Amino acid sequence: MSAQCLLRSQRDQLIGVLAGGSQDTFHSLLDYLLAWEALLQEDYENVRASGRTLSGATRSLLDLVEGKGEAACRLLFAALNQVLAASQKSHLSMEDFSSPPPLETDPPSSAVQSLLRYRPSLVRKLHGHVAATLKLLVDRGCFTQYDCDEVQLPVYTPSQQARRLLDLTRMKGEDTAQLLLTTIQQLGKGPADTPSGAIYLKYQKKLRTTVSAQSRFLSTYDRTDNICLEDIYTDGVLEVSQNACGTSDQKQCPIGLEDILSSAGTVNEDADTVLISGEAGSGKSTLLQWLHLLWASGRAFQEYLFVFPFSCRRLNFMEREVSLRSLIFEHCCWPDADQDQVFQFILSHPEKTLLTFDGFDEFKFCFADEKRHCSPTSPTGIQSVLFNLLQGNLLKSVCKVITSRLEAVSAPLKKYIRKEASLKGFSQQGIESFIRKNHSDPTVTARLIGSLQSNSALFSLCHIPVFSWIVSRCHAELLGQGSSSPQTMTDLYLMILQHFLLHSAQSAAGSWIQGRVGTILRLGKLALDGLVSSCYVFSTQDLKQAQVAEEDISTGFLSTSKNISSQSGKHYEFLHITVQCFFASLFIVINDNIDHFIIAALFCSGTKKSALASVRTCPEPCFLSTSRQESRVQTLLQKAERPNLQITASFVAGLLSQRHRSALLESCQPAKLARKHDYVKKYLSKGMLKHFKSIPPPLKGEKKSMHAMPEFVWLIKCIYEMQNSDLAKDAMAKLEVEHLKLTYCNIGPAECTALAFVLRHLKKPVGLQLDCNSVGDAGIEQLLPCLEKCHAIYLRNNNISDEGICRLLEKGIHCPSFQKIALFNNNLTNECTKHFAKLLKQKQNFLSLRLGNNHITEEGAEQLAEGLRESSSLQYLGLWGNKIGDKGAEALARALQSSRTLVWLSLVDNNIGSVGAHALAGLIQGSVSLEELWLTNNHITRQGVQYLLEALEKNTTVKSVWLRGNKLSTEEVEELTQIDRRLTF
């Protein structure tokens, strides 16, 4: 085939490879084509100008080269061979066009021509030396400062800068080209753009000391002790989304901290911002702090020479315009000398620098990519610096890590995210390890862990580190409580409230709440003021306005915020954002002057455009009932961060629960409290109903199903916090669906507790679809109370292991309605298969078992076969992507031979050869029900298919046998398809 035909026939693949690769690869390709004269300078400019996207530029290049004829097409393949990685080449056929053209024997006729002919190697040699070379060209009068700025535009990567330099030099003529060639020859012999080792090492040392000092102690702990991060840091569960092997399904894969900056889970090669997402208290800030400490102490991330940590909370305070340079130097670490060289080095080697931005969700500006700012030295608003850094307009190629709650990551920002790692909090072992680290006394540790194990609802909450911290901190209270230990988030926060109040210096008369109601209200007002105006750092002025006194500060709920305090007087923060939400909720519940529209605004986000008032701006008591204020409240609450308001609302529901109301009664008017309780109940009911009303009528032939939104999960959590079974019962009485879909709703163990609390009141069993959440074994345990109300449960992609599934099956066996389970992509092994066998034996109405993409081998298949043999109901069996092999296939085929119900069997990608196919032929021959058999991606040969064919001759029920990806030649496939159309290749 000619190169031109080869190019034409692979056009799609070429576009896929080049457009899916990096800008640099594409430009290296152009370098070769220019050097080999397959492209003229004019062509080159045309391709570059042909659009901003790589795919546009690739298309234009392919058109151009194809139009130039055979010789140009050959050179294109040769150039591709030079620049593509082996993995990229594997998608292409190059036939024998991959060798480079023979070297030109004639030397180039001029220096300008040399710049073209040796372009690929000159670009490589100039990498990292552009600034030094430019300086020399300016000194010799060949370049102006304007030329330098143009070459060094911050949007260019170092290689692009080298290309610009070569292009501009060629335009300047022979003398400049000659000087550049001589300079390049000298490179490597003299210093590059690197400041002399001593300069940058000195700065690095200072930066390491600064970062180490900032990260050594846990930043948001209570002020009384300085807790070394090193002593208590416990690894959390971090996951990235990746394609499940051989499928286009996304699977959450665990990664280690060291992989945060690796290529695992990359979704956009051109972006260089890594997002760490997670809910409140999942440990995002702590993880970042740990990363800083590891770098500063030389233990990890040493590929970065500089790491600059920023907190978005602190950046909110930056009112002056700043340049990137002053942001880095003045707000992180000031170089004692040679500032210009150090900054120049950062600009020339952006890939050696890491910038981190903690708490992007708290940044007061919404991400926008409209205003372009490329100059690293000219000042602009802080939001412009940050947004242009994230987009890569400023300091292109510098790696950025941001942490945020997911809700705050808008669609425009997502375009610039290289990959997202979700932080899921502690694993079961993580919780125990955290408790051990926090308590040196092994008896306390053992008792505390024992107490958690006996209270699975509390244990589920502890997957969120901030809750584990509370448990650990309040261990004495917890161990003294016996059976009434906490069940809800509100219980936990009341426990820490009591702990701090009783331990603070001031003792007061009355019960622990009543005696300190003044403190609670003052801190509560400050908290609510803050939430509604998205303010999490408070000046002494703010404290004064909320009348917060020294005795209130001494309770320990506020800690002084470092950095900001030193700049402009003392500043304070709540220990954690959830603590701020809790105080806001206490204020709403206890304050008799709070009117119901505040509660409405908190709970009815969708119906009314809700917003809480800007209390911080009103000197008189706020949130008081006046109709004039109501509309102001509504608009201002809109601006508050919805996730924080939702947490506050959950606490409000919790505080108004029957069991806590009595404790609060002493501190406020009972009638008002009762009214607030009724309002919350009403709003929760209405909220649920609104969801139910939005359920579309079923399509013909489909079940009526509801696709729940995260907001629905939040409402369920509020009902759980309220511990109100009647409310749950009423709500469920109105839900009329057969299928409840809660995929991708961030459901962890704690959410499972709430779900079960509500769903166990369903009138009729539903199919509960929980795919792609973080249910885990702990979550399964929590779901058990509602299993009776599930005819099907879908738990694909949920990090479930044998232990969890065995618990579910133990219960499932006794649930008459339970008929289907889907467990694709979990961590199941042969340890659980005998339990499935038991279920199949005992439940003669069980219909569907899907165990794809787990770790089941022939041993597991043999155990499963024991149950299959006795099942008189199973219709669907899926084992895709396990490793059952021929032996496993034989065991299953034998066991299923007598089945009169099996309709669908998938053994895709299971290492099955012709021996297995022989056994499966036996199954086909005898089956009176089987319709589809999936055997794609196995090792079945022509002989194996022959067995299947012979069996098909005697079978009338089978509609298709899928055989794509087996050991068959094209000719064999042709031939076999002709014999029986039911064979699908």
Ligand SMILES: Nc1ncnc2c1ncn2[C@@H]1O[C@H](COP(=O)(O)OP(=O)(O)OP(=O)(O)O)[C@@H](O)[C@H]1O
């Ligand atoms: N990996 C960890 N090891 C030990 N303790 C942790 C860890 N992660 C979190 N914690 C504890 O939980 C508290 C809250 O964690 P952190 O502030 O990091 O959460 P966050 O996800 O940043 O929360 P938010 O989004 O609300 O700011 C910490 O102050 C610390 O006490």
